[in-house]
Amino acid sequence: MGFHQQGYLSWISKIQVNHPAVLRRAEQIQARRTVKKEWQAAWLLKAVTFIDLTTLSGDDTSSNIQRLCYKAKYPIREDLLKALNMYDKGITTAAVCVYPARVCDAVKALKAAGCNIPVASVATGFPAGQTHLKTRLEEIRLAVEDGATEIDVVINRSLVLTGQWEALYDEIRQFRKACGEAHLKTILATGELGSLTNVYKASMIAMMAGSDFIKTSTGKETVNATFPVAIVMLRAIRDFFWKTGNKIGFKPAGGIRSAKDSLAWLSLVKEELGDEWLKPELFRIGASTLLSDIERQIYHHVTGRYAAYHDLPMS
Secondary structure: OOOOOHHHHHHHHHOOOOHHHHHHHHHHHHHOOOOOHHHHHHHHHHHHOOEEEEOOOOOOOHHHHHHHHHHHHOOOOHHHHHHOOOOOOOOOOOEEEEOHHHHHHHHHHHHHOOOOOOEEEEEOOOOOOOOOHHHHHHHHHHHHHOOOOEEEEEOOHHHHHOOOHHHHHHHHHHHHHHHOOOEEEEEOOHHHOOOHHHHHHHHHHHHHOOOOEEEOOOOOOOOOOOHHHHHHHHHHHHHHHHHHOOOOEEEOEOOOOOHHHHHHHHHHHHHHHOHHHOOOOOEOEEEOOHHHHHHHHHHHHHHOOOOOHHHOOOO
16 A cells, blocks of 8 residues: 555544543453353363464573474373363464574474474564664565575664654664565564554554554563553554455464463453454464463363473473
């Protein structure tokens, strides 16, 4: 879509989000019990298939990337899946997500495990995005060359905070181009955008510029995925769909650690966008420790008791 239609620019600059209404809606959703007990195991298994299993640590090595990839392929213990009649149903996480320098390790490990789970790489000076544009674009190209098929970019928050919407659009267009065939997931770092109105505007710009997904957070900000922010982003996705007919994906990330949290996020997306968004092509959850808790809850569902720490090792 040509952004140079000034109509869109002036439309975006006039948008205001009704903050109290968004907070009321968030409270309403959080007050509800998410899923009936008998359906919980099925929904938790569904949640597993939306996870971008992530490690973004300074001490990542090829061996912990290998373990991560093994866990992505075998997220839930075999005996538990058999008890639920879900063994051989191909339940894996949606992707693994790593730093650019670890993409080769992840591609190699997944190939050795004989599976085609996508490798996502963060890029563009993650998490702050405060490096030169030339460097940020090169980082995308190198990650794609190494075999990443999804790129989680961070936007330059200063462009949002100073209202430079056209410059933001132009940068994301360049990210899109550098991705080539790879999917573009655009991290808004919503905890650093200053207002819900800015969250809506940044969401719209990111979608207009060609993002396949918009993502809440890097997981490194002090405030990560929250319901009020998610509601604003989901409404932006809905508005964009009504205006263009294009479905854009949503990825909350940062601080989503419990099975209960994951079910709340599934419910929110189902309510705001409908069942058609509940598939890995349009919904992901960025998480590192969430999977362990989901496996623990499934263990409890199957056996009636909670697992000891050593019953369910990370991999």
